[in-house]
Every structure is written in C-alpha cells, then in structure tokens.
Amino acid sequence: MNTDLNPNPLVRFLGKPQREFTKADLVRYVRENGIEMINFRYPGADGRLKTLNFVIQDEEYLASILSCGERVDGSSLFPYIEAGASDLYVVPRYRTAFRNPFSEIPALDILCSYYTKEGTPLEMAPEQTLRKACRVLRERTGFDLHVMGELEYYVVSPRRDLFPAADQRGYHESTPFNKGAAFRELAMKYIAAAGGRIKYGHSEVGNFTAADRLYEQNEIEFLPTDPEEAADQLVVAKWILRTLGERLGVDVTFAPKITAGKAGSGLHVHTRLMRDGRSATVDAGGALSEDALRAIAGYLALAPSLTAFGNTNPASYLRLVPHQEAPTSICWGDRNRSVLVRVPLGWSAGAGEMIRDANPLERAAAPDVALKQTVEFRCPDGSADVYLLLAGLVVAARHGLEMADGAEYARARYVGVNIFDERHREVLERLDSLPASCAESAARLLSQRDAYERYGVFAPRLVDGVAARLEAFGDGDLRSRLGDDTERIMALVDEHFYCG
Template sequence: MNEIFQSVGTTVPEKAKFLQLVFVDINGVPKGMEIPASRYEEAVKEGIAFDGSSIAGFQGIEDSDLIFKADLTTYAEVPWEGIARVYGYIYKDDRPYPADPRGILKGILDRLAEEGYSAYVGPEPEFYLFKKNGTWELDIPDNGGYFDLITLDKARGLKREIAMYMPAFGLIPEVLHHEVGKAQHEIDFRFSNALRTADNIVSFKYLVKAISELHGYYATFMPKPLYGFPGNGMHLHINLSAGDENAFIGQDGLSETALHFIGGILKHARALAAITNPTVNSYKRLVPGYEAPVYISWGYRNRSALIRVPAFWGKSARIEYRCPDPSTNPYLAFAAIITAGLDGVKRKLEPEAYVETNVYEMDEEEMESRGIKTLPGSLGEALDALKKDKVIQKALGGAYKNFLTYKEREWAEYVAYLEASELPIDIKKVTEWELERYFYI
C-alpha cells in the first residue's frame, strides 16, 4: 500500500484517524466528506461515491451519482483537529465530471502546456476581522490603518498564529500586514503553479476562518462588508514560463508574449468580471474612489489601472491583475484568466488603453480618446457580457451553463429583494441581503 504514496513523496496517514475529502462548489466554497483514514487507498484508486444533487452548480436530483478521487499530492494534516485533508477530482461514469472546477482548471493548464507554457500565480487575499454581536452592526476590533503596527493593530498575534500554521498546509507565508481599512488584514504567501495556488487559496481561507473562530473573531473575505470602508480584493500576480525561463521577460521590460497576454485579458475583461467578481457584493467594491480598479486600462506601476506591471524585472517579471476579489472560485477564475491571456498570445493582440496617470482624475472625453472602457457596474451587467463572450464561455467548459443559471438566479433574487424593499437597483450601500448571503462564505 505504501508504494503508491511513496512514489509521490507522501505516506499513508498514521496520526490522523479521519480524512476529509475536499472539493469546491460553483462558488468556490469548500465541500466534502470525512472517511476513516483506512480508506485512503480506496479514495485514491477507486474513489468515494457521493450524491452531488445538493451541491451548488452540480447535478440535478435525477442524475447525481458522482465519484471523488483523491489527489495524493495535496495531503495535509490539520494540526489543531487531529484529522487530515486532501483535494481531488470529481468523476461521473468513470470520466472527469465536466462541471468540476478543479478539473476544469487542470484541463486548461494541460492545453497551456501543449502551447509550451506553464502558468504561475501569486495572490494577495484581503480579509476583515469582526467580533459579531448578534446583529449586522459589526463590531470593529481595531482602528489600525495601512501597515500600522503594535498599538492600533489588535490582530497582530492572530496573524502570526495563522502564519505559523500555514506551512502545515503547504503555504509559505511571506508578508503579514494591516490593510487600509479598520480591522482589515492581508497575509501574502509564496506564488506557485496555478493549480497549486488555487488549492492554496481555498486552504488559506479555511485556515484564516478556523483560527479566527478559535479566538472569538469572524473572518470574512466578503468583497465589501462595510459601506464607506475599503473592500477586500485579491490582486493576482501572474506570469507564464516556457521550460525554466520566465516567458514574460523582455529586453527592455516585458516580452511580446507578456504584452499579448495583457491584450487578451483587456479584450475579455468585461466577461471575466462575471468570474473574478462573481457576487452582487463584488460591485459594491468596484467603485471609483478606492484602490479597486474600475477602468479597463494598463500601465507600469499605475495602481489605478486594471493591470499593473510591478517594478520588478528579471526573473520576477509579471503582471498584476487588480480587479479579482476573494469571493471568486479560484479554479474557474484562473481557467478564465489564462484562457483570455492565451487568446491574446495566439492572436497577437496589442494591449490598448495604456496609461500612467490617475485614471480616476480623467474626464469622460479623455478616457474615450484613450480607448478606456469600464468594467461592468453590477453582477447582472457582468453576466450579460459573459453571455456574449464565447472564449470565456469555452474556458468554463461544462460549468458554464451551471454557473450562468446559478448566478442569474442570484441576481434575480437580489433585484426582487430591492423591489420589495423599495430600494434602487444601483444602490451602493451594503444591504442586509448581501450580509446574510455572503458574510460567512
């Protein structure tokens, strides 16, 4: 039994008595089941059957028999619970299940490899910490601001504890700091290949929430939990590699490959928003006046642009995609972004709307002259853009129809809530409907 585990550098669980089999639903929310650790080999070889009819974005009740097969390389033990967890892939009738987000990303990365590339991603997920008091009047536990230390940052010990647990899940912490908003924080971890990073984002969110709860806090990655406060973003640092070489390195900055990759993302940016910013609440963050980008543009060092090229060259050459937020399903987001970028590479799209000045200070005439368009202003508008973009639809594979159906229902429920409450559809304040739906997930 040990042979198949040793071949990938892991072993049969010895300390853990139970094993969590983890996958994500259409929203990127972790789902799964526990089995005795003695069934680990079965979970790897034959898989474990389950009913997918009640998983958001999965099968209907009439056709719901699915199989989970564990990915050995993702095994990790949860230190404070005495159990282990492993990610995997979903199968149906002995074939990869077409709506499995992790399987969709793997398929995109396999096609990327056929073009001679591999993708690497480094995320910057932000979160708020609250002490909840039984109402939606959220208790803010500290008054810190950006990079504040000691007296104003009341969560510094909690962040350190999270960072100390991260290596148990395969995450290497790099920077811990207070963000701009009161009680808002960020812990960055080392970049990796796109599949591993997507796994790491799911692990990180679980870890932050679990440790925070142990200390009496509620951590939320909700894009905009508080009106008038900065939103939670998840900037993504992305590059492609060709063999051992960074394909984004050029003689005088970025390579042609990198520029075409930027061109592809900009071309599909409005449809991508439905995936990278997939909630009603996401569009309460994407408003002028904060660091969240609204305008489809790019530049070097420019933090008002949708895509920023950081001031790091050589092996660190990369782009920073600034609109995604932590409510995204990372597997679907990476699949869509990489597909959009690769479309730009294949078609040799030149990136438009280059700007090095503050876009927020431009008037409409100047933006029009520079070819600067805007991201969707609502989930409904983003879904309309997705329905017109065949490239991004194809990236989502078997999840596209499920995703669209689920999200159109979500938008319709929100509009019905606003109508019943006699609120305008373009309301920018965070509603109780949003808090009820998104605060915990």
C-alpha cells in the same frame, strides 16, 4: 531538496516535496504518526470546501480510501448537475495532503478531484476546468502561467480602545495599533504547514470601529506557482482562516464590501508567463516582453466576462465603483492602482546595488530578479470561485497570445495617468468599462463564451450554469435602487458576508 526548514510536517517527515507524495508515503505517515482519521475535501459551486470524514479501521481500509476515493451526490454540490444522474466520485490528490491543525483527533486532510461514473474527469468541475485550461495553454502556445493571489480579509472582534489605529490608515500597521497581528501570524503558520507557499502577511488599509466592534483588514500574499497549486492553497487558506476565527471567537470575512465608505476586500491575482522554467514576462533588458503584452491583451479583452468568476454577487459591484483603488475601466499601466491590469514595480535596475548600499559589507553578486516581475489583475474579490477565476485567467492569457494584433491591442489601452483625476477625463471617457452588476457580468460571459469553450476547456453547461446563477440575483438596476440608502446597502453586505 533539503526539507529541514519546510513548515509542512509531511514534507519534513517524508523528505520530499509535496508534488512527489505517493499513496505509500501517506500510508507510512499515517502508520508512524498515529493518524486516526482521513478527511476528504473538495470544492462546491459556492467556492467553499466540502468534507467527508473517514475513521481509519485498518491498513486495508486506509488503502481502499486512498486508492478508490468515494461516491458523493453531485446535484447537492453543483446546481447544474441533474439529480437523476448525479453520482460522482471524489478521488484524492496525494500531493495536497496536510496535517489538520484543528482536529483533536489526529487527522490527515486531502483535496480531491471529481470523476464521473465512467471514471473520467468531470468536465464541469472547477478543479478539472483549471487543469484543462493549463494543459491547453501549454499545448497551444508552449507557455505556462504562474499565478499567486493576494488574499484580503477582515477580522471582526470586540472593540478595544487602547492604541487605536487611524480610520482607514491600517496599511502595514504594527502592534499595538494592529490588534489582529497574532491571529494573522498563527493563520500563516497553519497555512504554511498545510502546504501554502506564503510570500508575506501584513495589515491592510481597512481599519475602523462601529458600535462595539473592531474591523481590521489584513492580507496574506502567496508566491507564484502553477495555477492548480495556487488555487488549492487559496481555498485551504480560506478554510483555515475561517476555522481559526471560529476557534478564537472572532469573525472573518472575505466579503467584497464590508460597509459603506470603507475599503472592501479584493483578491488581486499576479501572473507571470513562463517557458521551460524561465520567465518570459521580461526581456533581456528587464522590460515587458512582446509575449507579456499579448497576455495582457487577453486579460483586457476578456475582462468583462472574467468578472463572472471573480465578482460573483451583487456586493461585488458596490466595490467596483469609480475613484477607489478597485478598477472600473478596462486599461493597464505601470504601478498605477487605478487601472485594471497593473505592472508592479520590478527589480530590473539596481537590485544588487541597493542591497550593497544597505549592507556595506555585502559583496555578493546581483540576484536574478527576472522571476520577480509579475502582472497584476485587480478586479476579482473574495467572492471569487478561485478555480474558475484562475482557469479564466489562463484562458485569457492564451486568448491574448493567439491574437494576431495582441501587442498592439495592449499598447492602445495603456494608461500612464490616474484616470480618476479630473485633468485626465478624456482618457477615462475613451475606455471601456467593467460590468456594473451580476446581470451585466452574465451577459458578457455569454457573449464571450466562445473563448472559454474553445478547445473544450469550459464545458457549455458550466458556462450556462454560472450565467444562470448570476442572472438569478436580478440586480441589473441595483445601484440606482440602492442609491445612498446605507440601511439597504448594509442589508446587502450582510447577506453576502460569508461569500466565497
């Protein structure tokens, strides 16, 4: 592997990919690059990374940190862990190490996993749940699932009147009409240096001014990879975006709803089914495979309960309303943004011809485009618990692959029209709907819990804990209570502004 162009300084220095990092590699990097501090980072129940700092005293102390990890109070991190038996270990995963881009003290940051006092993986931990889900999928079906997220966020900064962009017309806008480009580009540089495998970044639809503030929506999209790596990349990216915003004096939010009548921020997740390192999503002719249809069936069947991990506060359900690009009905389609599961435009036809038409001197063979086809799950938003959401999607794929009539189930829920067009009302009326509140999401999780708990993937106490947190919002009749009261809607938006 040639590492010369890799943006991660550890990869370039060590000359190997991240997944091959060892303890000896990290000790060597620390010693030869003047690193003075180690930071452990690990996800809490709120979806945000927590931090434990270590000042390196000598090589023996460094080796101890990297070999043993450290103790933490689990009851302060997860509400479903009892205080009387809450001591946990956080143990570093060497492959996740990255150079901290913000610390004035040269520092190496490493993501950690949770272990019990017996030294076994904490079955309720988000990252361990995802790990189990991936293992069981492979054992039960022979498939792996690759995923990637579309991380949408708003940058909120002082209003600037030069070169104003049109309201809600910010999609792929360039400077000087897009004011957040430099922020996005710097964030992408830091995320890539931390190991994030970025596909691209761009400005998004959401763009408006309110009083003296400018609101600009952006998106950073990642490349498909295994779900554990994808989750790690997303939580680190969110930490980097927020920290960079704080350093530069602008606000950053992943909130599902930013204000009434404006585009909210989703966390669309693309998936591709893999077997033996090759795509199993499309057949030899480039069409969706029968196995891909079964995976789609699983996404649709478990969609109501997947909202428990991907839409985790009442503001989420202000985004999931009819006649928007955020879905409300359980169906799928091709390139159709009104559906829950979308099959984006692929490259099955004309890939080589297009590049040669645009570049007459090009005579290269047509590229292999099978890996470029994905299936997009569109309802999650920035409030999502990333590890549990991806674990849930892996479970859903397995569930669909194990359904006796999975392909037929999917075909029966295919929609080839805009379901919000009045001409197609009869199509909309025959479709099941997503939950409309956290309370309903919790109820659907509890009713479908067997699919998640099967084979020991989701711990029963974890499912109970997630449901209890959702139920505590008491939002069953929230939409009717809020009505069109903009002031009360904004109070709810502000309450969950920093979610996820």
